[in-house]
Amino acid sequence: MKDTRHAGETSRFKIRIEEKTHVGADGSHLTAIRDLSLDLQPESMTVLMGPSGCGKTTLLRVVAGLDEDYIGEIDMPPHARLGFMFQEPRLLPWRTVRQNIELVAAPGFTESDLQNLAEAVGVADMLTRYPQELSLGLARRAALARAFSTEPDLLLLDEPFVSLDERTADRLRRLLLEVWSARPTTAVMVTHNPREALQLADQLVMMAPRPTHVLAVETIDVPQAERTAAMIESLHADLARRFPVNFAGM
Ligand SMILES: Nc1ncnc2c1ncn2[C@@H]1O[C@H](COP(=O)(O)OP(=O)(O)OP(=O)(O)O)[C@@H](O)[C@H]1O
Numbered sequence: 001m002k003d004t005r006h007a008g009e010t011s012r013f014k015i016r017i018e019e020k021t022h023v024g025a026d027g028s029h030l031t032a033i034r035d036l037s038l039d040l041q042p043e044s045m046t047v048l049m050g051p052s053g054c055g056k057t058t059l060l061r062v063v064a065g066l067d068e069d070y071i072g073e074i075d076m077p078p079h080a081r082l083g084f085m086f087q088e089p090r091l092l093p094w095r096t097v098r099q100n101i102e103l104v105a106a107p108g109f110t111e112s113d114l115q116n117l118a119e120a121v122g123v124a125d126m127l128t129r130y131p132q133e134l135s136l137g138l139a140r141r142a143a144l145a146r147a148f149s150t151e152p153d154l155l156l157l158d159e160p161f162v163s164l165d166e167r168t169a170d171r172l173r174r175l176l177l178e179v180w181s182a183r184p185t186t187a188v189m190v191t192h193n194p195r196e197a198l199q200l201a202d203q204l205v206m207m208a209p210r211p212t213h214v215l216a217v218e219t220i221d222v223p224q225a226e227r228t229a230a231m232i233e234s235l236h237a238d239l240a241r242r243f244p245v246n247f248a249g250m
Pocket of ligand 1: 032052053058
């Protein structure tokens with residue numbers, strides 16, 4: 001069974017959103033989130049799954065403080081450090097991989113920390129390269145290193161492995177787990193890939209169609225490293241039956 005690294009600890013991240021409405025350029029209103037409540041367990045991986053357009057990215061942006069126009073409260077420790085990884089690696093093209101990392105690295109992040117992290121994600125030989133010289137898989141590795149270099153209290157991952165071939169995506173998922181086990185932090189990830197969700201999640205959050213809220217939270221009590229393909233298939237069959245909308249077509 002899963003270890004108890006966060007058993008008994010109370011959440012340091014409480015998300016309460018009464019309402020988040022987008023106002024379009026033409027003045028139209030679209031309510032993306034209504035009455036959403038979610039607690040994140042320390043040093044656990046929470047994965048959000050929901051139908052396309054339900055409001056998952058909107059939720060991550062609100063939690064990240066990138067969108068402050070909402071009614072509700074995001075309760076997190078003062079000065080909490082955030083790390084991000086988006087669908088596109090979003091590395092600054094005029095800076096090298098090293099410079100991209102150094103730009104956001106936590107105060108006190110040393111040269112040896114940088115070398116260790118670059119080694120762990122497999123970009124140690126790429127530090128002097130520019131993003132446009134990297135394949136998408138390598139750019140994602142660099143983005144992973146950048147996200148962890150902030151030494152985040154909260155790591156936000158928005159479909160970080162989308163558009164990669166399955167072999168590369170699988171390698172990167174394993175890398176994420178390795179780096180995350182060595183540098184545990186509270187993480188929230190959005191994905192449309194149910195097997196990815198079942199491979200990585202401690203908590204799987206089923207989101208309702210828009211305006212979104214939490215339908216159910218499923219806990220997976222087996223450490224990620226011990227999950228077999230058969231276990232993932234059996235979880236998938238069970239959840240697809242119980243949450244057909246969230247797993248539709250997946
Ligand atoms: N800046 C914006 N202005 C207006 N509407 C927006 C804005 N951002 C998102 N929306 C709308 O809000 C809804 C939720 O969008 P969001 O990107 O959060 O959904 P999502 O669940 O992440 O979608 P997907 O799974 O397809 O990535 C969508 O209908 C989207 O079109």
